Amino acid sequence: MASLKELKDRIKSVKSTQKITKAKQMVAAAKLRKAQAAAEAARPYADRLAGVMGSLASKVSGDSAPLLLRGTGNDQKHLLVVVNTDKGLCGGLNANIVKEAKKQARELIAQGKSVSFYLVGKKGRAPIKRDYANQVDTMYDTSDMKNPDFAEAEKIADELVAKFEKGEFDVAHLVYPIFKSALSQDPTTTQILPVPAPETVKESDAVVEYEPDEEAILEDLLPRYIKTQLFGALLEREASEQGASMTAMDNATRNAGELIDKLTIQYNRSRQAAITTELIEIIAGAEAL
Amino acid sequence: MALHFELVTPSKLVRSEDVHMVVVPGAEGEFGVLEGHAPFMSTIRDGAVQVYKTEGGAPENIEVRGGFAEVGDNGLTVLAEHVED
Numbered sequence: 001m002a003s004l005k006e007l008k009d010r011i012k013s014v015k016s017t018q019k020i021t022k023a024k025q026m027v028a029a030a031k032l033r034k035a036q037a038a039a040e041a042a043r044p045y046a047d048r049l050a051g052v053m054g055s056l057a058s059k060v061s062g063d064s065a066p067l068l069l070r071g072t073g074n075d076q077k078h079l080l081v082v083v084n085t086d087k088g089l090c091g092g093l094n095a096n097i098v099k100e101a102k103k104q105a106r107e108l109i110a111q112g113k114s115v116s117f118y119l120v121g122k123k124g125r126a127p128i129k130r131d132y133a134n135q136v137d138t139m140y141d142t143s144d145m146k147n148p149d150f151a152e153a154e155k156i157a158d159e160l161v162a163k164f165e166k167g168e169f170d171v172a173h174l175v176y177p178i179f180k181s182a183l184s185q186d187p188t189t190t191q192i193l194p195v196p197a198p199e200t201v202k203e204s205d206a207v208v209e210y211e212p213d214e215e216a217i218l219e220d221l222l223p224r225y226i227k228t229q230l231f232g233a234l235l236e237r238e239a240s241e242q243g244a245s246m247t248a249m250d251n252a253t254r255n256a257g258e259l260i261d262k263l264t265i266q267y268n269r270s271r272q273a274a275i276t277t278e279l280i281e282i283i284a285g286a287e288a289l
Numbered sequence: 290m291a292l293h294f295e296l297v298t299p300s301k302l303v304r305s306e307d308v309h310m311v312v313v314p315g316a317e318g319e320f321g322v323l324e325g326h327a328p329f330m331s332t333i334r335d336g337a338v339q340v341y342k343t344e345g346g347a348p349e350n351i352e353v354r355g356g357f358a359e360v361g362d363n364g365l366t367v368l369a370e371h372v373e374d
Binding site (some may be wrong): 002038041042044045046048049052056150153168207208209210212216217220221225228231242 | 294295298299301302315316317327328329330331332339355357359367368369371
């Protein structure tokens with residue numbers, strides 16, 4: 001059995017761990033509220049843009065459509081844009097994102113396609129490199145970004161579009177977590193390049209006037225649409241990270257509490273046993289006289 | 290007699306109000322939008338969107354960058370990537 005001193009030290013160390021997890025939990029709860037509000041605030045823009053895109057894309061088709069909509073005509077080289085968090089302490093979130101990304105990669109490879117990775121966030125690097133060391137194309141660092149920033153999304157989108165235009169890949173998929181609640185974040189995969197044709201087309205009977213023409217507007221709008229999607233992914237990531245972190249830290253705090261209780265009981269028992277032994281020794285010594 | 294005007298950026302809904310007229314710096318020239326304007330879509334160049342709350346009143350200028358304007362049945366919507374407050 002551990003000595004009293006050892007037990008005492010153990011209790012002290014668990015207590016300080018509990019303090020850390022509790023603090024992290026409260027910080028995450030506060031940040032989650034902010035992240036959710038930010039995600040909410042971004043929705044009108046994304047909705048409007050998607051609506052305009054839908055009505056325009058249905059009018060412009062065939063060879064006159066911009067490259068970003070039409071695609072390169074090939075379906076061989078795939079790029080997986082995986083959005084992970086930069087910090088840990090958020091339970092299984094990053095593991096789940098990586099799992100989803102690897103699943104997509106396996107499926108694509110099974111179909112005979114080539115796959116490369118564009119990693120956003122630090123936490124996806126190590127696990128993906130382990131399996132696909134030579135296919136990691138770019139690692140984008142977002143660790144100095146405190147809140148999801150549109151400028152950051154812009155930079156990523158510009159880089160992706162430039163690569164696409166150079167023909168480095170034919171299709172890009174975005175893998176990111178969708179925030180459902182603090183308890184569940186679903187990693188999902190959506191195609192971002194070429195921009196998939198919108199399904200819902202609301203036809204209005206009014207004749208809309210365009211300035212400049214439809215193609216020029218679409219040309220201008222498509223990169224913006226991709227930026228908005230990446231920005232949305234960053235916002236979802238932020239909310240997911242804080243949600244997952246809150247849940248994980250809540251569990252950790254509770255576990256630490258249980259451990260402290262158990263150790264305290266053990267400590268008190270050992271102390272009692274030591275006192276009893278001492279007493280017996282004294283009494284036995286007195287009787288012997 | 291009021292035009293519903295919305296100004297939206299990726300991070301938030303900046304404005305949503307009823308105004309008299311808005312002058313938008315379109316890519317091919319400025320255009321003013323009053324109530325009942327025909328459906329219209331245009332990219333806009335970087336510049337100031339002038340919002341006239343009342344007829345004849347002084348305009349309020351809002352600087353926008355990277356934008357797009359749409360006039361529909363429900364008024365004017367300006368989508369901008371950046372808005373300078």
